[in-house]
Amino acid sequence: MGLDRGQRLLTALEGGYGDAADALRINGYAMSRERLLGAATALAERVAGAPALAVLARPTAETVVAVVGGLLAGVPVVPLPPDSGPKERGHILGDSGASLLAVGGGDAPVEGVETFRVELDAHSGGSFAEPAPERTAFVLYTSGTTGAPKGALIQRGAVAADLDALAAAWQWTAEDTLVHGLPLFHVHGLVLGVLGALRTGSRLVHTGRPTPEAYAGARGSLYFGVPTVWSRVAADHESAQALASARLLVSGSAPLPVPVFERLAALTGRAPVERYGMTESLITVSTRADGERRPGSVGLPLDGVRTRLVGEDSTAVPHDGETVGELQVAGPTLFAGYLNRPDANAESWTADGWFRTGDVAVIGPDGFHRIVGRASVDLIKSGGYRIGAGEVESALRDHPAVADAAVVGAPDPDLGQAVVAYVVADGAVTGDQLTAFVAERLSVHKRPRRVVLVAELPRNAMGKVLKKQLLDLA
Structure with missing residues (x-):
């Protein structure tokens, strides 16, 4: 047997x-x-x-x-x-x-x-x-x-x-x-959302589509969702309040905007758990069921997982909660390589066996991780400064008129890259007002040089903003 x-x-x-x-x-x-x-x-x-x-x-x-x-x-x-x-x-x-x-x-x-x-x-x-x-x-x-x-x-x-x-x-x-309505061709919906139930023995309810009404009607104790799902749940007060009996609300696959985190916590009485992972690494970092759940943070490495931050010169980046570096991971959850792609494998691993995630992050003195975004699109080098797009996005979302925001670094002949923000906003707020709002909260060099007001942001099936499309527009 x-x-x-x-x-x-x-x-x-x-x-x-x-x-x-x-x-x-x-x-x-x-x-x-x-x-x-x-x-x-x-x-x-x-x-x-x-x-x-x-x-x-x-x-x-x-x-x-x-x-x-x-x-x-x-x-x-x-x-x-x-x-x-x-x-x-x-x-x-x-x-x-x-x-x-x-x-x-x-x-x-x-x-x-x-x-x-x-x-x-x-x-x-x-x-x-x-x-x-x-x-x-x-x-x-x-x-x-x-x-x-x-x-x-x-x-x-x-x-x-x-x-x-x-x-x-x-x-x-x-x-x-366990309740979720996520696609079954990704790690989140399939590996966590199906095999997790078949390994732990929990019941599984897949709602088909992840609507607020379906989530509310399932009466689960553990819910998985991506930020788009949780944003819609938070906007439906009756459905959100029906989740108050749940034990855990887990968000992943993209950063959960702080206003959505706070609305969910207020309506359900449950601060969401955020976690971080990739197809290649599965889930490596998470806040804990019995620990602090800090808005904008994905918490601590899972048991057996090691993480480190490195700079462009491959030296260690301090864990001071401010300095941005590339996140590298090691541990038993990592993939075995790319099929038929020795070139990609060579690029993805360091000489001492760490996987290069391609994501940029900051780590605090207490070990809490905050993901800034992809190095290719979310680490903006402007006028000699290194700017994390996620920090600017969070500042924009703090504005009461802003429903969503995405920031990219557009080519600029003077600065190298200019901070450009695409913003979904309600009301009569202007781009200049949003630029000033960010400059009051962050270093002046992090303010958007241009704000483009849009009806919606392009996203994939897992709720991730398609920043390459925005870069093409920029």
């Missing part, structure tokens, strides 16, 4: 956690863990030995069965975004070497790969030996600023280590009911 239950990745499928008929409810479809295991084992028997299994990752029970089936069989799972275009889809399928694609009942076959439909009513009582921890669990594709998406190789041991560290940090147990 292989490894014992304590060494298995999906511990809760082994029994001993209770198994209600609706232990998992995915977009309205209820399943027990036993039924999930039977259907997933039947699928595992079909895909065993394949080089990789692609899964058209819609928020459905079919997706969960296919992912679990691939993991049971020890076949690397390649989540395919359902909105990916033909070029991106072809690249992911070809680069990953996926020979099979699992789809739901209403999905059409995809050219270039053997497509099959997931059967929710299938059942097998067979079993598979647990694959070794160093085996690849997922090939997760992540886009950079240039080139085709890269496939990050996520090992089974990294997933287990990360989920166990998060369970400790968030006091996540089988007594919880």
